[in-house]
Amino acid sequence: MKKVYNHFLLRLSAFAALMFLLSQCGSKKSETTAVEVSDATSQTVQLDIEKPELTFGFIKLTDMAPLAIAKELGYFEDEGLFVTIEAQSNWKNILDRVIDGQLDGAHMLAGQPIAAGAGFGRQAELVTAFSMDLNGNGITVSNDVWSKMKPNVPVDADGKLIHPIKADALAPVIDEYKKSGKPFKMGMVFPVSTHNYEIRYWLAAAGINPGYYTADNIQGQVDADVLLSVTPPPQMPATLEAGTIYGYCVGEPWNQQAVFKGIGVPVTTNYDIWKNNPEKVFVMTKDFTEKYPNTAIAITKALIRAGKWLDTPGNRPEAVGILSMPAYVGADSVVIANSMTGTFEFEKGDKRSMPDFNVFFRYHATYPFYSDGTWFLTQMRRWGQIPESKPAEWYSETIKDIYRPDIWEKAAKLLLAEGYLSQDEIPVTDGYKPASSDFIDGTSYDGKDPIGYINSFEIGNKD
Template sequence: MKKYLLFFVYLFLCFTFSSYTSHKTLKTIKLGFIPLTDCAPLVVAKEMNLFQKHGVTVELSKEASWANIRDKILSGELDGAHCLFSMPFSVYTGIGGKAGTEMKIAMVLSNNGQGITLSKDFCGLVGFKEYNKVASAVKNIQTRKEVTFAMTFPGGTHDIWLRNWLAACGINQKSVGIITIPPPQMVANMRVDNMEGYCVGEPWNGVAAIQNVGFTHIASQDIWKHHPEKALVVNSEFAKNNREDLKKVMKAILEACQWLDNMSNRKKAANWLTKPYYVNANLSVIETRLLGSNDLGCELGVQKYKDDYMTFYNNGFVNAPRKSHAIWFLSQYVRFGMMKDIPDYKAIADKLILNDLYEEVAQSMDIPLPKDDMKPFKTNLETITFDPNNPSQYLQLAKK
């Protein structure tokens, strides 16, 4: 009798342990996103059951603003999110959050595909990429009202594209207003004349053009071709304690990125993105700009991009997070007076970018690892070469 009792106790313990480990494995991972076209890797991974394929249960959470994304990643309410590549550096340095708080970059999700939209006030004064005419147009408009530009998060990618563009236009950033507005609210705010221009991701540049609210003046790939844009950013404790689950999430997203860079798949992706619970915007705008065709508005015609449209994989070039890019963004914070003190560039990059994790995942999937990190590069609107090993030299030249 005692033997039978022990046997049943043994079975009970086995069942309990099995249920516990099964429950632990099936923990739902929560990933946030902002309704933008470049949230596509997360959407595709969800719609194609790629998360499930790689052994994780993932819930996607549509968020209202980048500040929401920041707060929820830091609190652990979100395990990770589709996020501005530069946000972790902005938050850590105290520009866009509490200094010293850490958000980790696991991988890059996209290159290119953002834009600067100008209001109809500029129509006829400035054309596509005619940034040499912007300063005089701004002065013209300032004779009758203040000129304000909007971006999406202090120290975020859109903020830095905007400030780089202003510098290239010869406009002192202090001579105009710069405000923060969440991406989905850009068009509505321009419609009621809250600003004369904004920098944001698609589809909100295309929506302004099709609704005759504004026109696309320049795309971000015209500012810096193949720049890092969105990243998979994760809670630091999640990255530390759930490394294997994070690797599975990354594998699913990388597979989605590969699928997205087959251009024949982008119409299907646009159909998913247009849904109310994702981007909830005009299908034709999402689709055409995903395919590299931008109807600019203001009777400027259509601009077609051949190799520098929004990319998600590009044979692995897109997805590797680079420390040199982190150092570039940190140097921009110094350049534009957003930071008073010179940061420890490399230490911050080392702390916030999970290079070893990405390399491990990429190698397991036979994805090529780019060999350009920490090498000098130059953006489109600058004549100065940026050397990530010597950002102080770049800053001295940029001030001249």
């Protein structure tokens, strides 16, 4: 197959820089294997596809991996879909292009379709039937800030820094900046990004006010101890190096890039802030799913298969090679491998095992749980993006219009019949996870009690 052969050649060039890693983690697949992956799909039963030619968007982050894998391994083609994947410049652009119909779907921040349906920012009827990953983000500070933070971080008996590192270690540094009349500035990727809510959560858990959104202050900086601003993910390291910001929250590989370049130190990950938190989602318009229902199911099928492949032991080195291709993330393969292969490097040389830093399938990661979406709504209310109090019923009604486990379940049942999934890989759920206190401050979250959760915080709006 000419297409598979061409993909193999591209993959081969990306793998050249990764030979040392692959020699330890497993060898790359040969051309013959790549053809077998594409050809061994006779059990796929194609639906009656209403729109076979599709264009999807993504931002250059490692968590776009399910899209790259579904394309490169032929999972989209198995479903009768001919997909073009295009990198986009920023999150606003990707949102606008999906709403305007220029993209049929996209890798998006989980908060984007939720905000579009909840009244913050540009309004539209968007849906997600597929959660792309869990975890995957980090918070990095400049070398100068780290030198001031580090003495405040407790160490163990061997003198090794104790993780997770809380923002308590940053508080005295912020006070020092305040006394010198210098505002403390940090970056995040978008107002409704997981990164915005995670860095706010981390700061507020240490008594540091990250600021509120109001009608007159759409930057979210009212009463702020730290001034948060938007920077596109690939520009984070350069912005930090230029001194425009002193730290940031972003997805990979842009925390590891700071370590690689020697310009900053990651101090915590979002796995530590909220264990196995939802991250990106795949988004389509509600109109698309209604006009092309079989196409929406087929897309979801291909992405579920990609997620499972990514979490199958031994496949990550090949995934790193694919992601390092210029058409996808395009970062150095060694930088991508730092987090994608089960480790995470904090201070240079302090590489720690983090097998769950990037999760694409385990723990039912691909299922769009209502409780995951509801958490984003609570944070929008907590920080003022939702300006008025809402009843508990509003939260459940709003999220059920946006998160579509019904589409996921149709796709999963077909994959079960085709032999791609087992029964235990399909969750038995009402859409809500059990209450959990797996947060850096130990606060318990129950998606069925959003008001109680909002009111449990010392810093934040109360209802």
